[in-house]
Amino acid sequence: MPTDRLWGWIVAVGLALIAFGIRFVNLAVPNKLVFDETYYPKDAWSMLRYGYETQWPDGDVVNPKIAAGDVDLYLQAASFAVHPPLGKWLIALGELTFGMNSFGWRFPSLVFGSLMVLVLVRLVRRVSRSTLIGGLAGLLLTLDGLHFVMSRTGLLDIFLAFFLIAAVACLAADRDWFRHRLARHLQVNRLADLGGGFGPLVWFRPWRLAAGVLFGLACGVKWNALYLLAAFALLSLAWDIGARRLAGAGRRSTAGLLLDGVPAFVSLVVVGALTYLATWTGWLATTGGYFRTWHEEHPDAMSVRLLGGPLASLWQLHKEIYGFHSGEFINNAEHPYDAKPLGWLVVARPIGIDAVNDIPPGTQGCPPGGDNCLQVVSGMGTPMLWWAALIAIVFAAFFWIGFRDWRFAIPVVGLLSAWLPWFFVGDRPQFFFYAITIIPFTVMALALCLGKVLGPAVPGERRLIGAVAVGGVVALIGANFAFIYPILTDRVITYQQWLARMWFKSWI
Template sequence: MRDRVAGWVVTLSITAIAFGIRFVNIAYPNKLVFDETYYPKDAWTLWKYGYEKQWPSDANSSIVAGNVDVYKDAAEFVVHPPVGKWLIGLGEQLFGMNSFGWRFMPLVFGTLLVFMTIRMARRLSRSTLIGGIAGVLLTLDGLAFVMSRIGLLDIFQAFFLVAAVACVVADRDWYRGKLADHLERLGQPDFGGRFGPIVWWRPWRLVAGLVFGLALGTKWNSVFVLASMGVLSVLWDVGARRLAGADWRAWKALLIDGVPAFVRLVVVSGIVYVASWSGWLLTAGGYDRDWGRNHPDSPWTIHLGEMWASFLKVHQDIYNFHTGSYIKEQTHPYDAHPIGWLIMARPTGVDAVNDIKPGVDGCMATGDATCIRVISAMGTPVLWWMAFFALFVGLIWWIAGRDWRFGVPIVAAMSTYLPWFPNADRPVFFFYAICIIPFTVTILAMVFGLVLGPADGPHRRRGAIIVGVAMALVALNFAYIYPVLTDQLMLYKDWLARMWLRSWI
């Protein structure tokens, strides 16, 4: 009971700190930066009409000037589902179509990402200390910090994925607890070769399906985490029954527990995903919404009706956009091959004002020197590099040490990471790795737990010094790069001093 209270105190305290440092000056700069040119505007019309509308080319300057309703009547072709935009739009409904409004919900969910990472890491490690370490590390990560302060979709996806994985882990504990309770009621040590009871009520698995549906409704590539964690979850069911004495009959869980798992995870997430499109479905003006009516002879229209035929068509168009020749022919200065993500080889420049002359905007440069303002979506280098090595330690501990706990964040992290490699023939960006870092900081925190050892172990003091120094280095590194995360005025040479790799420039 005491540890449970301490767990919540630690969780809420770190979460409050994360919110505080992310909240400071969040409305600055008062303009649409990077891909904010898409999603806040989509969100504004989504809330007004149930679907996204087109905007004129000069809409950004009009919005900053306070003239926000300059959108066109035509529907906009969108390449991502609506959940993240619904959430951005909620902030706009609360605080207006301004930089604070469209960044408020990313702030909330970026903070909740810290909260959920703490709870996931604490449950995996069975340690409030390790959960707290994971939360502090994520709080001090530059990428998580920046993505919590701009109106993009990825911070929502990251939160939903971590929340869903946390629910799957909670379901593992729930399921094993129910099997243990059954044996205790019977007064038996094990199942004696029998399959055992069927556990019909799996609330955490059902919640996981709901949250996975929200993740899919934010970005499609969430499906890879759904698939991997679904398979892992059913294999845990088999392992639980084998441990309880079901012997070879434990493999029947692949069918008996696996089919309901498919319904709770896949079917439920599909229902949630479709429901997230309700604005498009229940109105008439969305992109491709009239396709079924205009193609009455299509087999889709004949067998599914106009609405669902149109629904399939818009999804086909989105898929073709992501996989077609158009996107593969595009280039971008911040294109970053996934092979370099885990070591942060190429961060993303979110905003920049270069070559600010002395005396302009408060620039204190002299002579030929100039100043600069930038927002760089970069991780805290010391943290990312330590997490990269911790990933290999965790892999060894999972496989050689047979510690299932390391397998969870490794599988989840790789499910968000590896699928990008086949798509590297199109522009991809480092900031997509926001879905990776909550899991890799969890691995790092658990490796720190190995360094610390048992509370009464002979090397606890030495381990505490090592971990304390590592955490201090992360904090100092975050403070050092803070100006390039927050658009602060800097001398060009001071900015350059923070660009440790040539590929960062």
Template sequence: MTQTVDAPEASGGSRAADVLRARLNRPMPTDRVWGWIGPLLVGAIAAVLRLVDLGRPHKIIFDETYYAKDALSQLEFGHARKFVEDANERILDGDLDVFLDEPSFVVHPPVGKFLIAQGIRVFGMDPFGWRVAVALAGVVTVILLARIGRRLFRSTLLGCLAGLLLAVDGLSIVMSRTAVLDGILAMFIVAAFGCLLVDRDQARARYAEWAAVKVSAGQAMGDGPLFGWRPWRIAAGVMLGLACGTKWSGLYVVAVFGLMTVLWEISARRAAGIQSPVLNSLLRDGPMAFVSMIGAALATYLVSWSGWIASADAWSRQWAADNPPSTLGALVPSWLRSLWHYHWEMWHFHTGLTNDHDYMSQAWEWLYLGRPVSFDYESFDLGENGCEVERCSQAVLALGTPPLWWGACAALLVCLWWWFKRDWRAGAILAGVIATWVPWLIFVDRTIFYFYAVAVIPFMVLAVVFALGLIIGPRDASPSRRAIGVAIAGGYVLVVLAAAAYFYPIHVDQLIPYDDWRARMWFDRWI
């Protein structure tokens, strides 16, 4: 049955239209200049923590042994090649003639290594060169999160607080100073989340204007409008394609974020008073959302393999030529059949990875810092390497800042409660956690590591800031209520900052007395 609206008087229609606008889209903060200056200042803090002495340690640490050399190989040949046995030592000595004339099977897509290679292209094949792109990705992630927090909470202060907490987090710092893929993956995931937030606001603003005209004219809402051109959705799809092109775990994010934007669409149509919001969203907007997001992601992912596609001697590139297709398979281009086979081999590797490792952990241990990962550790006696006491240590430990992570565990419960109370912001934060953390709970037998959680921490930080915003209280609360809330929230932030400063030396390989290093090992499983 068609919904109708009685024609109101002009003033009544105007008031109803204003109510609709307010219900559909809360206004953004008016401090537009500080809305950029604040995040950029927080980004500057992140840059200092990530870029200063980035070349230390002057060695290839942990999984840099794969990604730095693969990045150099992609830069020189367009694909990965095998390398000589003593490649690491030769590279550190300045000898880059380390590759064999034989392709190498690598188990992650090319995007992350392409970005690492750009740092090598500009600064050379040394620790700073192969780390700088990842470090800059970490800085960009901090700035993005500050802007996202501003939009999510409609507060420049809370947005900048989110950026600051991410800037000082220990795991984020380590993963920004090490040439592995997860920090790059986190940047693309956060960027996609931000794009969808902008799309949500723009779509709701358009629904508000459309519905306001209908209400003012006393017309029926009917099935509502269909907004075909939504560029921020396409941008989100591109970011998700780049995420999948960095590591396959981006696929979980595609699924969860896709569902999230559908739920946002249903909510917008319901708030606008459009009839059958669920059915209309699925049948009218759903196909457009699928094409714009999934189509953009798939196209971006395929383009990311262009170096491999153009390299006739890349691993598995000639598989299709050596394995003639069936009649139906002949319709598929040979490069695509070879790429499909490559992906089958990658899938087989990832699902069969069950080797034991000293620093492997289960995903449920990540949130409470059950088993951090030591990327590098060295000890020195008096007089060695500048050690001025009986014994010194240098360490790169991938460990989150404890009060931030432990506080985030409580904040996630707060978000869960407020999501049940229909606060969409809490649901959005939980969607980010679900996309980046929950899938790893399934892989109880696979070899996985805590540092994968660098993609989770931006959303955990948002959960913390959401809870701190509740503690501070609404703008119309009494001055005493706000003062108490600010004191509690500010005290917690100061504790996080103090802890971040305390642990910073063991994140960035600073030389410290052994006793100082041991004092930071609060639990035996941190060693």
């Protein structure tokens, strides 16, 4: 690891504070519920009152009242929520602290989005063994438009992305921890290597346990975290087998599939499941939640006899949620911002979060004597960053498979496990903002590849040329972020200024 531990933390915290600062400006604008904020902040507010989601009057009627400060309009009847509760509880913390207003329900997203920058810096620093490359990854994430918007919107996905990248960071730390543990075993026993033996069986691995908790929290926000849990659990187990082989276990290293696999399953899956269950405490501790009393109406059901009443009701609720996500209603739904995953990596169809059109010249900040103006919040990834990252992920796969460079496995596995599952649910509407779980991994790939371009930390012409190339890429991405900034932040711009930022017809 790098020896500049203090600077490592200064860079990580500093970039997180920079990300926080530029996202904090006008956080409460627009001062209303936008896009799917019509669901989660209202669910969160009723959860503070009852411990579970309740129904609200029609959004077209109640949303303007909430924006005006009339917030206690929830009903007592339970609402059918199609996502687990943790993300809404986090939004509720902001509302509890600052009130049921646009600042309150967006502040938790701001905090977790900024922390996500910090965690990415630490992860990439550990993997690359370079504070510079770790800081580069954090800077690139700070300059991403989609991450910027999702850190300023009261939706669930920024929490999901944070818990996932934090879990992966813990597994990367566990890889180093386990290798140090094997090396210590050899040193204490004065061994040159394991001599064909399996080596110590290590059940308690703190970083892997922490990863299990974080994966459980991610699942407590949205279920698609399960795909990344499965993928990185297998990758972590492969790291264990590789470590034992390197230490001299030889063919015995494959016994790790069982002897390391069982402890890994307990730490990641069992601990993750228990953590996930804990996110339902509010629903379990009360009796008014949706389907909460199902067991009373079905006392003879097998699930009631096996699990007990409350857990059987929770299981039934999960079946209903799964039915919603896979049923005819969602599969037949249509949406103007439907964006299929094939186009996510090239920013084919950004998501419109909010828009106010046809502002007359001379009113509401629109310059007089010219075109009509508009205000928009577009969930658009910084195009230059995403396109460069797409190229980098191809090279990352080449470095991992072709040169067996383990570092590049993380962004490749992260991308594939966060992206490919969406291809199997292509009938339902899908949105570009789901890709918020992808961008940390593609940014990581880009930072690692730019590290290759930069070259060894040795003064000379090679380093100078690499520094100029990397600086040019970062400057281009920064300029691109600044250019699209007005359409990320609800600024009043003319129609022509907006069109100048709509480079493709699919962006309109």
